[in-house]
Amino acid sequence: GAVVSQHPSWVICKSGTSVKIECRSLDFQATTMFWYRQFPKQSLMLMATSNEGSKATYEQGVEKDKFLINHASLTLSTLTVTSAHPEDSSFYICSARPFTDTQYFGPGTRLTVL
């Protein structure tokens, strides 16, 4: 199967700072990538759909100015959590989809905001 990586695996930051998470498709090109968030003991919730060369589409209730998504190339999408607060602490997971194939998920990034 296709491989998706994320960096960093975990990050701890102070409240008010911004954090950038990278999602890369290693062996395929992905015109579409997805960003999910998962709180403890809950299921994955889709945050936004990232399309290469265009603006991301955010799910209802997700602040686009707080969660900045940039899909700059066919193998890289980034999620920046701006002015992070403790309630933003979560497990962030990306997925990428080769055209007409299934979605493959990254290993996730655990964000802790102090």
Added chain:
Amino acid sequence: DAKTTQPPSMDCAEGRAANLPCNHSTISGNEYVYWYRQIHSQGPQYIIHGLKNNETNEMASLIITEDRKSSTLILPHATLRDTAVYYCIVASNFGNEKLTFGTGTRLTIIP
């Protein structure tokens, strides 16, 4: 996306076949049945998917009923490493189709 219904939890003895059911009675004609699993603190792992025919790969088998309203994921010889939350999702195969995760089934393999 059509909704799916799965039992919240199941146990299975190590070495036995694990059969995980999923109901998707409102599935539409162009929607596939996808199965993923998530081991604690990891990203979801793709297992298998199918449209209407039964499918088998190195990980599992997928049995879809003729009316497509339900399916069963079969792990033929469960091991302790198969302990995870298993998600059944229905979605089309279009490039930008999003996956909607339900609560899944927490499968525990018992030694």
